[in-house]
Amino acid sequence: MTAVLNTQTTAVRVQPRSLVVLAGIPGAGKTTLLTRLDAEEPVTVLDSDQVRMWLEPRMPLPYKYWRVFVHLTHRLRVFWAALFRTGLLVVHEPSTRPGTRFMLVLAGLLSGRSRHFLWLDASAAQALDGQIARRRVVRTHAFERHVRRGMEMRARFEAGWVPAGFGSVTLLTRAGTSGGLRIIVS
Template sequence: MTAVAVRPRSLVVLAGLPGAGKSTLLARLESGGAPVVVLDSDQVRARLRASFPANLPYRYYRPLVHLVHRMRVLLLAISGTGLLVVHEPSTRPTTRAWLVLIGVLTGRHRQFLWLDATPEQAMAGQVERGRLVRGGSFARHVRRAAWLRDRFAEGWVPRGWHSMTVLTRRDRVRLSVTPD
C-alpha cells in the first residue's frame, strides 16, 4: 500500500500511458473515509455512448468526450469542497500546465501520481479493456512517457506540482488527508 498525504482540497492527478491501469488503480483507491470525487473520461464516455446509436464508432465522439471531461474537471475544481482525483494521461506538458492552472486558480494543493508501465504493459491493458488508442497517438504518448520516466528517476517534480509519486501496476494507493 502506498500512502499519499493529501490536503483536504487537493487536486490529485493520476497519470500514465493509456492502458497502464489508471482506472483499475482508481477502483481500488482508499481515502480513509474522506470524501473523494474521481473524474475519469470513461465516465463521460459511458454516458455519451448511451446517447448515441450503438454502432457509432468512438472516434466520432472522442473529442466531445475529452471536452466534457475537461469541463467537468474545471467545474468540480471550482465548486467542489473535497479531494478531487483526476484520471488523465498527462504525458503532454500542456495538459499538465492546464491542470496546474486549475489547481492554482481554485486554491488546490497539487499532487501528481505517475503510474509507471512499459509500452507493452499499456498495450496489453488496452487490448484487455477492448479499446485501442490509435497507433500514432500511442507512439507519441510512449515517447513523452519515456522522457518523463527518465526525469522522474532523477527525482524531478513537474513544474507547478507540490509533490510527485511514481506508482507501479501492483501498487494500491491510500490517500491520507492531513490538515492544511
C-alpha cells in the same frame, strides 16, 4: 520530492482539498487502480471514461467521431469540480502533454487546491495488454507518442523532476499498487 514506492498498497499523503492527478500512458492501469482507491475523506474521482460511458448509448456514431467532445467535456468537468466541489479531487488523465499538465495546474491554482502528481509506470507492452483487456485500444501513432513522452517523463522523475505547478510527484508501479492506493489527508 520524488518517491519510488514498491509495496503492495501505496499510501500517498496530501493536503485537504487537494487536486491529485493520477497519470500514466493509456492502458497503464489508472482506471483499475481508481477502483481500489481508499481515501480518508470524501473524494470526487473524474475519469474521461465516465463521460464516454454515459454518452456511448446515446451516440449513433463510432467513438472516433466524438472522442474530442468526450475529452473537452472531461476537462470542463475538472474545472467545475475544482471550483465548486469540496474535498479531495482525483483526476485520471495521461498527462504526457505539457498542455494537459498546464490545464490541470490552472484548475488547481484557480480553485486554491494544492496539486500532487502520481505517475503510474507501465511498459508499452503492459499498457497495450491493458488496452486490449478493456477493449479500448488507442490509435497506434497516438499511443507511440504517449509512450515516448512517458519514457522521457519517467527518466526525469527519477532525476528528481517535479512538473511545473505541482508540489510533489510519486512514481507508482503496477506491482507496488496491486493492493490499491490509499490517500491520506493531513
